[in-house]
Amino acid sequence: MTTAQALMDSQVARLRTLDPRLPSTYRLPSGEPVMARLRDGSGVAGIAVRTSHRPGSLQSLWSASESAELFPLLGDHPREGMDALLHAWREQLADEGMPDRDSSCVVTWPSRDVEATRALLDHGFTPLSCLAVRSTPPGDAELIPRPPGTVTIRRAGPDDLDTVVEFTLKELEYAALVGASVHRPDAATLKRTAAHVRLHGSGPDGRDPVWIAERDGVPVGLAECGWTDTAQHHSGRRLRPGRWAYVNCVSVDEQARATGVGRELMATAHHEFARAQVLGSYLYYNPPNPLSSVFWPRQGYRPLWTIWEVRPATAVR
């Protein structure tokens, strides 16, 4: 019988040859074991974790209320292994009785592992989000000459709370149409609390970097960012260890889109990230978003992990 450690070791080695920017170790959460056997008699395994996102939690804005997540250990069998494991998981979930509304099945998997992609698609999963990364090119730290007469970018402070909340809510409204986000009744309160924390800076690095773009003194865009130490953040297990910059929300007023506001905001952010000497920057975007799926690759971001979902959880095949 193949041990979980042997599956993990061969999986990590295989994935690192597919994508050298993946981390070299993974921390598995504790949860329910899932097992499956392949045609050649070998085994694959996984850990299944159930999570409830109660009303009033920030995660409820980007997750279904009840979610079941699988952490697969497939060794060298990405396609047959993922297929067999998803069959086994589906039977386990049927016994558990997932709700048929506001629920999801989630598998986060390296974007470049297309053999596993086939199995996920066959089981009804959709690529709702991806974690994308950008390394800092050497030129980023140099001063950016900005032509006069375009937008003005300035750092946001506590007095900008209303503006920041307004832009983050517009982004949520758009994102809820094209991805995993959900516009909950308490969204405005949750966004206000989160923005307050960012702008007042209770974290170890002080205030998080948030920028506002203005045209003729009127706010037209927002870039809300932060710093992540992989040892302390849940995204950490997906990134190479170290300090990263995190792009949480970029939102441009509908009338001002496609006129270079987003590009100007990110030029300023990338310049600041380079000065802070982070390993790189990362963010989540939704592949079905017709704006961000073009914008982020143009900004140098590329998918590292894809977050596959079936909603509701009972629709898994």
Ligand SMILES: CC(C)(COP(=O)(O)OP(=O)(O)OC[C@H]1O[C@@H](n2cnc3c(N)ncnc32)[C@H](O)[C@@H]1OP(=O)(O)O)[C@@H](O)C(=O)NCCC(=O)NCCS
């Ligand atoms: C995504 C968003 C932030 C981009 O900001 P923007 O100010 O419109 O983008 P820019 O004008 O700076 O355009 C930069 C690049 O994006 C692409 N782009 C922008 N608007 C586009 C459009 N309508 N169609 C296709 N591509 C577009 C272009 O390729 C452009 O690159 P180029 O000019 O170098 O060719 C903005 O469209 C937005 O707020 N969208 C709604 C909310 C959202 O999706 N936020 C991101 C969540 S991850």
